[in-house]
Amino acid sequence: MAHTLISFLGRVPKQVAGYRPTTYSFDGVLDEPTAFIGWSLRRRLTPDRLVILGTAGSMWDHLFERDIDLGTVAEDERLALQEATENRIVTAELLKPLAPVLQQRLGCEVRLALIPYCHNEAEQLDLLTIMATQVELGDRVSLDVTHGFRHLPMLALLSAMHLRVVRNAHIEGIYYGAYDHDSGAAPVVDLSGLLRIADWLDALSTYDKDGDYGVFAKLLGPAGDQLSKAAFFERTSNPVKARAALNTWINRAERYPNADPAAHLFREPLEERVRWFRQPNRPAWEKSLAWEYLDHQDYVRAAIYGLEAVISSEAAQCGQDIGSFDCRDALREKLKHTRDGFRMLGHLRNALAHGLRPFNKDIERIISDEDNLRNTLKSLFTQLLGKP
Known part of the structure; x- marks a missing residue:
């Protein structure tokens, strides 16, 4: 299972000479001064693959001129990249020959990829697709959202959720270097705890469904x-x-x-x-569950619990053993012949559970339309059990 670090490259105002050298700290431990935080994270996390994403106008030349001294290596390619960066017209062709240069220096696989500016929904979705193509199935993934778009942390959170689903990726961290202009401190914050909130929201949504x-x-x-x-x-x-x-x-x-x-x-x-x-007793438990499953549109379980609630209530009123199977079977037979609503609910339950062709037109009409079925069950529950 490979570890992939994805870092973003942005752009500072023209009058500012690139990112300032910053001493980032990880859990209170200071790293060496670095302009591009991706290098600090690479040293700390030692990923197998480093993916740097940026737009056609990002400071791509910054990667080769500030923190890493390459001497005259790939000088012509770097000069061409510098010119394109100034004009904001960097292309994949300009980046391709330079990725191996960084790879040799850093000792891990390096990928340099262009992304859109994410000004609209289509471009934002393109970003998620591009990020997914950089991650292999089952990878461990760390995301760095320090540089780049102001709205990048929100997109990165969505991307992390997306990668967990489409790549079965494990998100190791979502990192942001929080530079303080007053103190000069730059603690690196891990935002991946937000994924736990997303997990809970997803679980609540699944339950409600x-x-x-x-x-x-x-x-x-x-x-x-x-x-x-x-x-x-x-x-x-x-x-x-x-x-x-x-x-x-x-x-x-x-x-x-x-x-x-x-x-x-x-x-x-x-x-x-x-x-x-x-709830205080079994009839009340089953009544509550019948109504809840009806709310969840689980009509088979709703009908089952509705029938059992009527039987339990009848057993309690007659002073019989609610937990006795023989007692419940006898009451079920009795209720079939004495309570029209119970008999109708039983027919519905059988038709829903067994998928058999109903033996009468009323049942067939009810189960052929969801609104009819839901309203009929609601009416029967109100009649037999009382309102929730």
Whole structure:
């Protein structure tokens, strides 16, 4: 698994002679003075591949004239690049012969690539595509956003998310050299913690789509195992075991990892999404789950939990053993013949679960249109269970 460092090259005002030499610090440890932070990061991170991205107007000549003394090596090519840089017309052809010069000096693969100015959405998407072409499948990736566009950190965050998906890349860090004009200090800040916030937002979005809170498990470390179990039991129609697993998780003092501040930021939204297990009894658990799965448009599970909630409620009212399979089967048969709504809900559940052609036109009409199905289930739940 190779390590790729991607750094950006910008441009300073014409009256300023390039980037100023700066002593960057990493976790309080000072590096040697460097004008282009990419060299400092290369020394510290020792990547296998260094990719430098810039526009046709970036200070490409700066790479060969300030921090690295190349003497007369590739002098003609460097002069041509300097002229093109002054006129902001650098091309890939001018950069191509100079990448091996840096590669030999630095001891790692070097790629120099042009990018658009990212003034509009199309150019911003082009940047993501270009960055993805510089990364191999499974690479470890570090991003440096110190130089370049003012809006680059936002684009870099999106790019990091994009690379994780399309290249299965592991983002090692998103670095920014924060130079302080007053003190002269230049601590290098790692912004990759923002990806954890993105992970939580993605997990919340996934849950809101399908109701599976197992997606939070990987974000919670060891404590997340209980959430995985709870999600499994809930989605296999076992609310008793699901509730037990949720109780175990909620009572763990370390259910959120201390090393991840983002976890505490999303604590309330997560616990709100698993609130059903705080209901006082099984009929209430199943009723809550029926309505929640209906909200998530998971109509099969909604119908299953709706039926089970009616049976549990009937068992409780009759003083029977809610957990007895024989008791529940007997009540199911009774309710089929005494409650029209229960019988209709059962027919819908069977048609949805088995994919069989319904035996009556009413059921066929209901399941042939999502709005009809959703409204019918909502009406049946209100009739049989009461409002959520």
